[in-house]
Amino acid sequence: MRIETPPVEKPHGRPEGARRGLVIVHTGDGKGKSTAAFGLALRAFGRRHVHGRQVEIFQFMKVPSARFGEHRAFEQLGLPIHGLGDGFSWKSRDLEHSAQLAREGWARARAAILDGAHFLVVLDEITYPLVYGWLPLQEVLQTLRERPKDVHVCLTGRRCPSELIELADTVTEMRLVKHAFKAGVPAQRGIED
Numbered sequence: 001m002r003i004e005t006p007p008v009e010k011p012h013g014r015p016e017g018a019r020r021g022l023v024i025v026h027t028g029d030g031k032g033k034s035t036a037a038f039g040l041a042l043r044a045f046g047r048r049h050v051h052g053r054q055v056e057i058f059q060f061m062k063v064p065s066a067r068f069g070e071h072r073a074f075e076q077l078g079l080p081i082h083g084l085g086d087g088f089s090w091k092s093r094d095l096e097h098s099a100q101l102a103r104e105g106w107a108r109a110r111a112a113i114l115d116g117a118h119f120l121v122v123l124d125e126i127t128y129p130l131v132y133g134w135l136p137l138q139e140v141l142q143t144l145r146e147r148p149k150d151v152h153v154c155l156t157g158r159r160c161p162s163e164l165i166e167l168a169d170t171v172t173e174m175r176l177v178k179h180a181f182k183a184g185v186p187a188q189r190g191i192e193d
Contacts, residue, residue, distance in 0.1 A: 019150075021153070026154070061087065
């Protein structure tokens with residue numbers, strides 16, 4: 001480890017632009033994409049008394065009856081989280097049905113983005129229905145462009161289309177360095193639900 005001297009001056013200047021809604025993307029093969037989006041949702045939800053608008057999470061690959069840790073916690077807090085799918089593709093018994101669920105879920109999420117009642121909308125694992133061709137990329141891009149100017153949208157998932165990365169204001173790529181699963185350790189409940 002290299003020891004560093006703490007900075008004594010602010011590392012960046014004060015931004016000159018106006019505040020506005022952001023498009024935020026968490027992508028890559030590493031862990032933490034959804035977790036980061038959920039943290040963002042919690043932060044925004046905790047400030048809802050300031051901005052007076054809703055925060056809502058749409059999960060494109062989770063089933064509506066999902067009861068993972070985030071669902072239990074958000075339910076207790078009153079933060080809406082919706083499973084829109086039927087699980088990952090390798091669990092699906094009917095991929096056309098999975099595609100239809102994605103399209104129906106997108107209609108709900110799109111309405112939330114455009115309705116002006118939301119401060120933040122999270123589109124968790126939306127990249128999968130995009131890269132599978134279940135959702136039209138151009139419609140998603142157009143919705144993001146047409147959203148009210150103060151609506152933030154956070155999108156997550158691997159293999160994010162380059163067009164979405166180009167449109168986004170902030171993009172973070174989670175890179176896999178090491179994963180316990182590769183050493184034969186199964187997913188841990190409460191850590192990797």
